Amino acid sequence: xxxxxxxxxxxxxxxxxxxxxxxxxxxxxxxxxxxxxxxxxxxxxxxxxxxxxxxxxxxxxxxxxxxxxxxxxxxxx
Numbered sequence: 001x002x003x004x005x006x007x008x009x010x011x012x013x014x015x016x017x018x019x020x021x022x023x024x025x026x027x028x029x030x031x032x033x034x035x036x037x038x039x040x041x042x043x044x045x046x047x048x049x050x051x052x053x054x055x056x057x058x059x060x061x062x063x064x065x066x067x068x069x070x071x072x073x074x075x076x077x
Contacts, residue, residue, distance in 0.1 A: 001017070001018050001071060001074055002015050002016065002017045002018075003015070003016055003018075003067075003070050003071060003074055004016075005027065005032065005039050005067060005070065006039065007039060007040050007041035007044050008038035008039055008040060008044075009040055009041070009044040009051075010041060010043070010044055012041040012043070012044070013041075014027060014032070014041070016067060018071045024064060024067050024068065025064070027067065028060050028063050028064060028067075030042055031043075031045050031046065032045065032063060032067075033045035033048065033057045033058070033060075033063055034057065034058045034062050034063040034066050035048075035052075035055075035057050035058050036058065036062075037066060039063070039066060039067070040057070045057065
């Protein structure tokens with residue numbers, strides 16, 4: 001299955017496959033981040049502090065489980 005993750009700030013998107021867990025990990029290593037249930041592309045993640053001073057982004061675990069949740073939702077539909 002391939003899903004498209006979309007940046008909540010700029011709309012940038014990336015296709016991610018669930019064929020290997022490594023593909024989700026690679027997206028996070030590329031700089032995809034999250035805050036709560038919103039995903040942010042590498043560019044918007046890098047500028048997060050400028051837009052949200054004093055509010056830290058969620059950790060990599062949150063981003064991983066957020067993307068994993070999209071795969072789970074995709075399997076049910």
